[in-house]
Amino acid sequence: MRNIIFCYLVFLSAAALEAQETFPKAGIRDKTPRVHAFVRGTIVVSPGKTISDGTLVIRDGRIEDMGQKLVPPVDAVVHDVSGLRIYPGFIEPYCPIPFADLRTVRRAGGPVHWNPAVHPETDAGELLTIDSLQAASLRSQGFTCAHMFSGDGIFRGTGVLAGLGCGSVQEEVIATRVSTNLSFEKGHSKEAYPSSLMGAIALVRQAVLDAQWYRAISDMRSARAGSWMPEYNRSLEALGDQLSRRLPFFFETRSTLDILRVAAIAREFGLRIVVKSSGSEYERVEAVADAGVSLIVPVNFPAPYRIQDPDETLEIPLRDMKHWEWAPSNPALLSRAGIVFALTTAGLDCTEAFLKNVRKAVLRGLAEDQALEALTLVPARMLGVEALMGSLEKGKLANFVVASGDLFSSDAVVLESWVAGRPNTVVDRPGVDLRGVYRLNMLDRTFRLVIAGTRERFAATVRLGTFETPVEVSARDGVVVLAFGSDSLGAKGKLWLKGHYDSGRLSGTVEGDLTGSPTWAALRVTDLPTDSSSAGRTLDSVMSEITYPNGPYGWTVEPAQLSVLFRNATVWTNTARGILRNTDVLIEKGKVRSVGTGLEAPTGAVVVDATGKHLTTGIVDEHSHTAIEGGVNEWAQAVSAEVRIGDVIDADDINVYRQLAGGVTTAQLLHGSANPIGGQSSIIKFRWGRLPEEMKVEGAPGFIKFALGENVKQSNWGDAYTTRYPQTRLGVEQIIKDEFQTAKEYTKQWELYEAAGGKKSRLPPPRRDLELDAIAEILAGKRFITCHSYVQSEITMLIRLAEQMGFRVNTFTHILEGYKVADKLKQHGAGASSFSDWWAYKYEVYDAIPYNGALLSGQGVVTGFNSDSDEMARRLNQEAAKSVKYGNLAEEEAWKLVTLNPAVMLHLDRRIGRIEAGMDADLVLWSDHPLSVYARAVQTFVDGRCYFDAKQDTAWKEKIDAERRRLIRKMAAAIDGGERPREYRRKAKTPYRCD
DSSP states (O other): OOHHHHHHHHHHHHHHHHOOOOOOOOEEEEEEEEEEEEEEEEEETTTTTTEEEEEEEEEEEEEEEEEEEEETTTTSEEEEEEOOOOEEOEEEEEEEEOGOOOOSOOSSSSOOOTTBBBBBTHHHHHOOOHHHHHHHHHHHEEEEEEEEESSSEEEEEEEEEEOSSOOOOOEEEEEEEEEEEEEOTOOOOOOOOOOSHHHHHHHHHHHHHHHHHHHHHHHHHHSSOOOOOOOOOHHHHHHHHHHHHOOOOOEEEHHHHHHHHHHHHHHHHOOEEEEEOSOOOGGGGHHHHTTTTTEEEEEOOOBBBOOOOHHHHTTTTTTHHHHHHHHGGGHHHHHHHHHOOOOOTTOOOOOGHHHHHHHHHHHHTHHHHHHHHTTTTHHHTTTOOOOTSSSTTTTTTTEEEESSOOOSSSSSSEEEEETTTTTESOOOOOOOOOOOOEEETTTTTEEEEEEEEEEEEESEEEEEEEEEEEEEEEEETTEEEEEEEEEGGGGGGGEEEEEEEETTTTEEEEESSSSSSSSEEEEEEOOOOOOTTTTOOOOSSOOOOOOOSSSOOOOOOOOHHHOOEEEEEEEEEOSOOOOOEEEEEEEEETTTEEEESSSSOOOOOOEEEOOOOOEOOOOEEEEEHHHHHHHHHHHHSSSSOOBGGSHHHHHTTTTHHHHTTTTTEEEEEOOSSSSEEEEEEEEEEETTTHHHHEEEOOOOOOEEEEEOSSSTTTTTTTTOOOSOOOOSSSHHHHHHHHHHHHHHHHHHHHHHHTTTTTTGGGOOOOOOHHEEEEEHHTTTSSSEEEEEEESSSHHHHHHHHHHHTTTEEEEEOOOOOOGGGGHHHOOOOOOOOOSSOOOOOSSTTTTTTTHHHHHHHHOOEEEEEEETTTTTGGHHHHHHHHHHHOOOOOOHHHTTTTTTHHHHHOOOOHHHHOSSTTSSSOOEEEESSSTTTOOOOEEEEEETTEEEHHHHHHHHHHHHHHHHHHHHHHHHHHHHTOOOOOOOOOOOOOOOOOO
């Protein structure tokens, strides 16, 4: 008995709290309990659990009870929902507040982060305004609440979960600070940094490190009252609190590769990540599954392109055309891969298209239960509110929708949206469902009456022999009216059949230009026939293949690592053996097994007749900007050593394939030359079709880009760039010197901290600085410098500075005046990666000569030629040939300029650059002498896999043309079928190079 009384008191207390208000009330208070009972409906409790002919009871905004044969409370308003369905309210997981709608000035100054794009202290609960039109639009699609947050910046602050009812903001807020929100877009920040994707990633990493450090210092200060605090920073304090509370980090991305970048950040810092995706995850669904992050997936499926001028269709990338075909299948493929995801309206031009597109995804194979879960339980779990919503269970919020039928069928609509137990009418509830085929008797005749359409808008016809006419149907308040023209029946004007509906029978009186008021009756004889054209429809019978990458020349299956025997080739070994005629080379398991004559082919090996052809090691490009996404320069700061090219590798760049066709197999991807000290580079092999991390050379040493000259002092940047230090060559020297001195002091701080016991010492830890970490690695010999350079004075300056500060310059790149300082380069131990004959494109290269490479080589300097250009990289073999013409280099030495010597500069010559047993099987089979302008790559192997084959390339071109024609025809048919087309807008990609 005591337990019953206690529970009753708890219930009364909860009800009292529910009813309390802080606002004064004008007039008489309404204390009527908000109790409703929905009877005789189909209740979808949760995905896979449904109650037929059920009753749902709600009281004061909560679900009180539900079940079959449940007697409604005596104080409840009873709603008969026969023939209708009740679903849990959908949760919009991604609803950014537009920058223009932010109600308060977010950054009014004060102790905040130095970068305006970083504002984790922003609280959406303080900025929240609910747009009534947007809320109504979302309610029409089944949503009852939304996760809202600032939509501007990189660190955007915490999100709020709010109802979408018509109450005040105070009433609609359900939970505050439910998430931390991020993106790689700096938004409206006027701070130049970051100016690139890699800069944004570095800023995220550094901010998280700073917040962790700040939290540690704060905790130490709290433990020891009055201890010193280096600074007060609201932004770091807020982010540190969010990290300690383990809030989910909601991260907006623009591509599937961005998802992998976010996942790497999550692993580094142990974060709970929810990724707002781009909708193209089907292209790399296995990689996304392996990333282990949850997704918020848009359903903004693209429209077909308008096809007018056949020439214009050649501009449309094949990948974009395939995306039009595959995008609706994305949710189904994610589901099959076991990826947890929610669905969002984000990205739709019109919110009202949401349910239509979800239904399209269901037709493409997404299970209805999975779709419902993605709209209810999954977003609830992401936001940590599954105890409040996501399903219809006792005690949960009374957030639900009343629908006219199965919401995933084509004709169902949302009728009502109940938010915290308060109703919002979307569409007037329909009357009885009249749809069916009837036998209509009137005027002594028998007609066939067919009532179709939806319960909200019927479409009907009546027929007798050759007479057939449309019928207007209305059903309100139990009264049914059928109206149609009657001239063919011997009556004038319209006839109105008024009556009532009862158990499949319509009856009443006929009104019109008739004598008397004859009666009529219609008996339903059958349901409407099923439209078999749309029932059970799934994927189209003909779909494009998903390839890797998912554009032209992509693989369906990666080339196998086969055993291959090349017979009778002219082999350029780059060893003391020189060039070998009529020689065999065997490769197995990605390595060169043997080089000689008369080699036997192992069982199952592929034998290639290389008679008359030349076999060389793959070309190594020491200075490349291929396959870099989101900007090659982080130019906003003079020193950007914290950024990493390895974070932004674009594995899908078509230039990778094109350069394989030119014999390139390895490249160092370098930061640009906008900074005296630029970013960290990445060395990759051209494993076409692989993921970015899989392209990186395993165990490759770390490099970093430095630069001298006109670029870094912004000589040719224009009048708008005259304030960043340095603006002179003297300043360039000083900022490099200052950076190394600071790095030495930084290293000393960490050494003292570790010597004192580190974390056990209870001393404040030094702040970890990603920029200085990279410089400290140079001083420790763990990272090598590649320096953009031109004139002898600056080259000499950096050599002297390096020797003074205790580091070495590994490679001077470009170095067009290198012939003037060859002796100094040799003495310092630096390599030279130059151009063959680029000059006169700016003042500091006026002294360039085509003999530079030969002169440097003659002085014993390890010399190579690089591309610095996607276009030049396809013909580096011809660039090497120019050193034979200019400088009379031996052909073998000329070939080493683009193969072995760059491998030496990259400290990879123990693996690549030579053809001998044990080396990586990175080989190119040429049709002719490799230094000839007529030479073409017949096959290009990386790790023993043939990533380019000239015959396959020809076949691929024919296949691509056929695929484009098929997709164009399919788009044209879709447009003819009523789909609204879009115009193609060319997306030009800026080529990167650092002249």
